Amino acid sequence: MPDSDCETCDPLQAYPGYLMRRASMAVLSDINARLARFSIRHVDFSVLQIIQANPGTNQSEVGRVLEIKRANMVPLIARLEKQGLVSRKPLDGRTQAMRLTARGRTLCKKSQAVVDDCEQALIDSVPEPLQASVLPVLQAIWRGLEQRTATPADTENGQEVNTGGPSR
Amino acid sequence: MPDSDCETCDPLQAYPGYLMRRASMAVLSDINARLARFSIRHVDFSVLQIIQANPGTNQSEVGRVLEIKRANMVPLIARLEKQGLVSRKPLDGRTQAMRLTARGRTLCKKSQAVVDDCEQALIDSVPEPLQASVLPVLQAIWRGLEQRTATPADTENGQEVNTGGPSR
DNA sequence: TATTGTTATACTCTATAACTATA
């Protein structure tokens, strides 16, 4: 334990979960600051990206991909529609097909450049020999968690809560 | 772009920031569920760890290490004290030295075993050849961000807000 | 019966501003 004379010791640096939390908060805060000039936040960006990649999708589906609850998608989509970035068209009286407007596509492209910059800066900021491992490692971690979390058939009526597994 | 027939396409898997956010939320949610039997959450665990590693430290210092605002430390520490996990002793009428109680030390050890399990499970869940890179990559990312964020003398009176840099 | 969109609501986390008392 080399704790000889660090000013204030932080033993949490050895925990992947904490490192990822701290790192993601820093990155997303940075991204939020840079996206502010488009009047959107990172969550808006992610929704726009999903809609762009899946034209005609609906709120619930987007929420499922991003793990955002249906109820919380409502104000989010309403805001994007009010900003003229997303259009909604009733599909079958229950489902609404969403698409990016022309303005939405433009903003999606511009904001993507901003986010790409931020994410590339992150990769550039690690020592060169480790750079190639960044995405593979993070994707492997995410896949491993996805598998362990293993949504048991998308139970909305939270039956099995205390299974010991991750709750989301 | 191999987007041929994925059910719903998620183009965000290429962003380190998003992967870390999603991954950290899954891990910390898991950890919270497992720490629930000790009536603490992951943030409590992290505070206990810092106090244990730095006996005699104070609220502001812990907040500085964990990037938690002074104001938000107050209810946090009050709760830990009420649970009999942390003791406070006035140092100079302004500063209070904090230490773990016997109960706090016991719980810190037990909860550390729980967290170690979770974090180890995360590492084990990635393909074997990548496992050794997990911590180095995450620590390099965090160091890179720390350097870029480069707290400009801990300005509490938020003078330079729109410098373009990460806000925290 | 299950799903979509919705409302209402509550709880956690985070951020800011201001105050006091001490150094």
Added chain:
DNA sequence: TATAGTTATAGAGTATAACAATA
């Protein structure tokens, strides 16, 4: 003048329950 602890408050983000309309 700067710092430690505190209060109050506001804003995100997230969670649940319930409902109507529809499939």
